[in-house]
Each structure stands twice: as structure tokens, then as C-alpha cells.
Amino acid sequence: MRRPRIGFLLPHYGSHSRSYMPSVVRALADAGAEVDVIHPLERAVDLSQVRVQHDMYVLRQMSRLSLSLAGVLHEQGAVIVNPYPVTVALRDRVIKSRVLQLAGVPTPTTYVASTPSQLAPLLEEGPLVIKPYQEGGQVKIVRTPAELAQVELDRDPVFAQRYHPPQGRDCKIYVIGEQLFGVKKVFPRRTQEEKLGEPFTLTPELSDIARRCGRAFEIDLYGMDVIESDGKAYVVDMDSIPGYKGVPDAPLLLARYFYDVAERAVEGRPPSSGGRRDSGYFH
Numbered sequence: 374m375r376r377p378r379i380g381f382l383l384p385h386y387g388s389h390s391r392s393y394m395p396s397v398v399r400a401l402a403d404a405g406a407e408v409d410v411i412h413p414l415e416r417a418v419d420l421s422q423v424r425v426q427h428d429m430y431v432l433r434q435m436s437r438l439s440l441s442l443a444g445v446l447h448e449q450g451a452v453i454v455n456p457y458p459v460t461v462a463l464r465d466r467v468i469k470s471r472v473l474q475l476a477g478v479p480t481p482t483t484y485v486a487s488t489p490s491q492l493a494p495l496l497e498e499g500p501l502v503i504k505p506y507q508e509g510g511q512v513k514i515v516r517t518p519a520e521l522a523q524v525e526l527d528r529d530p531v532f533a534q535r536y537h538p539p540q541g542r543d544c545k546i547y548v549i550g551e552q553l554f555g556v557k558k559v560f561p562r563r564t565q566e567e568k569l570g571e572p573f574t575l576t577p578e579l580s581d582i583a584r585r586c587g588r589a590f591e592i593d594l595y596g597m598d599v600i601e602s603d604g605k606a607y608v609v610d611m612d613s614i615p616g617y618k619g620v621p622d623a624p625l626l627l628a629r630y631f632y633d634v635a636e637r638a639v640e641g642r643p644p645s646s647g648g649r650r651d652s653g654y655f656h
């Protein structure tokens with residue numbers, strides 16, 4: 374078999390970045406793959422030259438240009454991990470929350486509105502968390518109409534969840550193929566130690582919820598944020614290809630995962646995955 378060709382669409386990593394992605398790129402090259410970083414771009418590119426030239430692309434969200442380039446490759450039939458439509462759905466909290474609800478994942482009651490003031494009557498039943506509907510920005514807990522009046526979202530849609538006071542730390546769940554990893558982390562996280570968190574053993578209930586999230590989007594490379602409140606678990610967020618901080622050997626496991634998908638693409642075999650092809654949502 375010829376060497377698999379893999380293209381990476383990555384965010385800009387500064388020299389102080391502790392991202393695992395540069396190690397993943399190196400590990401794939403060491404394993405014999407031909408690896409190119411397609412984005413960040415080194416220079417202006419003639420759009421008509423953007424063609425599928427790799428067996429597989431890795432799309433790590435964040436930059437809007439990388440997302441547009443992924444869309445351009447998707448339209449030309451590229452194999453992308455995670456697939457372009459799934460990455461787009463997972464960047465939009467409104468879409469991802471409804472998909473998770475439909476898959477029977479326990480989530481806080483979730484509201485959408487055109488202006489923050491429309492949420493005021495909901496505060497009578499308790500606090501809300503307002504979140505940017507797409508990536509970036511910070512979540513805000515709102516308890517009173519006065520606090521609500523201070524929320525500025527420009528013209529973005531308003532996305533809010535019922536606030537459930539968490540018992541203890543966040544349960545982060547990371548998934549790489551068949552493997553699930555639980556890591557407890559405080560929120561917010563500042564130090565390197567806090568970002569690495571502390572591994573914990575997933576209960577069967579949390580494993581089941583995690584699998585359900587993957588099946589809902591037909592992917593098996595993702596992360597979730599779960600809080601426990603009043604003895605109940607709530608999935609408050611899900612991400613495509615998260616940072617995997619605190620997952621033992623994450624760079625190696627990710628490199629193996631990508632190599633496997635790329636090899637299958639070279640051989641014309643479909644990507645293998647326990648979690649995929651279930652709900653039909655993206656078909």
C-alpha cells in the first residue's frame with residue numbers, strides 16, 4: 374500500500390502553545406504518512422487550486438477560514454475527520470443541543486431568543502446560563518433582570534440553559550474511537566495542573582451517555598462536558614476534536630486513529646467506527 378497522504382486544517386499555534394496537535398502531526402510523519410499542514414496558510418492561495426489532494430483531512434475547528442476550506446474540500450468529495458457538516462453543527466449550540474435532545478441525552482432545559490430581555494420571565498424559576506451560540510466568548514450566569522439587561526450579544530442569537538449548581542468538578546469525557554476517558558477538572562481552569570485535571574473511572578451511566586452523544590452525530594472523536602447536580606448528570610456541552618488534555622498518551626492515540634482512517638481511505642474502505650451510522654441525522 375502507498376503511504377497515506379493527510380492534510381491538517383489547524384488553528385494558529387503560538388510558540389507557547391501546549392496543544393497536542395503538533396505532536397500528532399509529527400507522530401504521523403514518523404509513522405510514514407505524508408503530512409501537510411493546509412491551514413494556517415503560508416501565503417495567499419488561488420481558490421481554483423484548492424482541490425482534494427490528500428486521502429484524508431483533519432479538521433480541528435476554530436478558524437473560520439479553515440472551516441470554509443473544509444467546506445470547499447467537502448464539496449469535492451474529500452474524507453474529513455470530523456466530517457464538515459458535523460463540525461458545522463457542533464459549532465452551533467442551537468443545532469447541537471437539539472440534536473443531543475433528540476438522541477435522548479440529558480441536557481439542561483435550553484432556550485433560544487432574539488434578545489436577552491425575552492428571557493426575563495424565565496428567571497422567576499431560577500438562574501440561567503447564557504452562552505455564545507458559537508465558539509469564543511464566555512458563559513455567564515444570570516440571576517436577575519438587571520443582570521440580564523447588561524448582557525450584550527450584538528446581533529447574535531441568544532442561547533441559554535437552565536443553571537444547575539454543579540456538585541464538585543466538571544466531568545470531562547473524551548472519546549477516541551472505541552476508547553472513553555473521564556477527567557475531572559475545575560471550572561474555570563487557569564494553571565497547567567488544572568487543565569490536566571484528574572482521571573476518574575466512568576460509571577456505566579456516563580459511558581452510555583457518552584456513546585449516545587457520539588451516535589447522535591455519527592462520530593467517535595469528540596469531548597463532552599458533564600455536570601452533576603442534585604444527583605443527576607447533565608451534558609452541558611460537546612466538542613468536535615477537543616484538546617484531550619489529561620488523557621494519557623493522547624497524541625499517540627490520536628495519531629493512530631488518524632492513520633487508520635487515512636489507510637482505509639487509501640484502500641477505498643469506509644471509515645470503521647462503532648459509533649457511526651445509527652441515527653441517520655447526517656444522511
Ligand SMILES: Nc1ncnc2c1ncn2[C@@H]1O[C@H](COP(=O)(O)OP(=O)(O)OP(=O)(O)O)[C@@H](O)[C@H]1O
Pocket residue numbers: 481502504510511512534535536537538539543560598600609610
Ligand atoms: N447549565 C449549566 N448549569 C451549571 N453549570 C454550567 C451549565 N452550563 C455550563 N456550566 C459550567 O460552565 C462550564 C463551561 O460551559 P461550556 O462548556 O458550555 O462553555 P465553553 O465556553 O465551551 O467552556 P469550555 O471551553 O471550558 O468547554 C461547564 O464546564 C460547567 O462547569
Ligand SMILES: [Mg+2]
Pocket residue numbers: 598610611612
Ligand atoms: Mg465547552
